[in-house]
Amino acid sequence: MPVFTLAAPVTAELEIRKSRFIAHALPVADRDAAMEVLRQLRDAHPGATHVCWALLAGGQSGMSDDGEPSGSAGRPILEVLRHHDLDSVLGAVVRYYGGVKLGAGGLVRAYTDAIATALVEAQRxxxxxxxxxxxxxxxxxxxRARRWMEQHDVVLLESRYGAQVWLAMQMPASEIEAARNTLRDLTQGRAVFPEDD
Incomplete structure (x- = not known):
């Protein structure tokens, strides 16, 4: 099953019973990048009552209700991200309280609707x-190896020169075995693939 990220950040704003909900969904590399984005959002919205969020980033996923009742903000945002088969994505909703309590069910709907609205226009x-x-x-x-790499858009990460030439490259994981076979063919079997760099 394919997994998606976002091509670019998206934002949407909803007003629900006088509270403003500003939703942001954006691609992030990892948890550190997500925490930096959240810091920037808090700096940009010093008067906000809550900045609730959910992160899907492989083993670095997480969420926060940021003072809202437990399970009423972070979890709904996370479920919307999961529903869209997203990864490496931060969903954050900035809330300005408008004076009318929404109750736990109302908050779940508000945070779900806010992030879902932002994702409507998102390009995955x-x-x-x-x-x-x-x-x-x-x-x-x-x-020969470098020419093959150029022709197939293989990224050269590092090269070292000693008794032999050592090259480290990056490519889609699904193409690794075919790349080994091709490099063996190009070098008439002389290419060696050290397991550990």
Whole structure:
């Protein structure tokens, strides 16, 4: 099943019974990047009553109700992100309290509607898992390997030169085995793939 991230940040604002809900959904690399975005949102909205959020980022996921009743804000935001098959995405909703209490059920609906409204216009892009491949080859084979990398948009991460040429590259994880076979063919079997760099 494909997993998606967002092509660009999206925002939406709703007013519900005099409270303002400003929803933001944006792609983030990891939890540290998400925490920085939340800090910026708090700085930009010093008068906000709450900045509730949910993060889907592999093993770094999390959420916060930021003072709202437990389970009434972070969890609904998280469920909307999951419903859209998103990863590496932060959903945050800034709330300015308008004086009318919404109750737990009303809050769940408000936070769900706010983030869902922001995602209506969002452009999703498939997130393709990347993997790293290291190869050792002779100096004579380096030019062929680099030409193949250029033709297939393989990213060179690092190169080292000693008795052999050592190259580390990044590509979609699903293409690693085919890349090994191709590099073996290009070097007539001389390419070696060290398990550990």
């Amino acid at each position: 892009v498939e997130r393709i898992a990347q993997a790293r491949l290291a190869v050792e080859l002779s100096y004579a084979d380096e030019a």
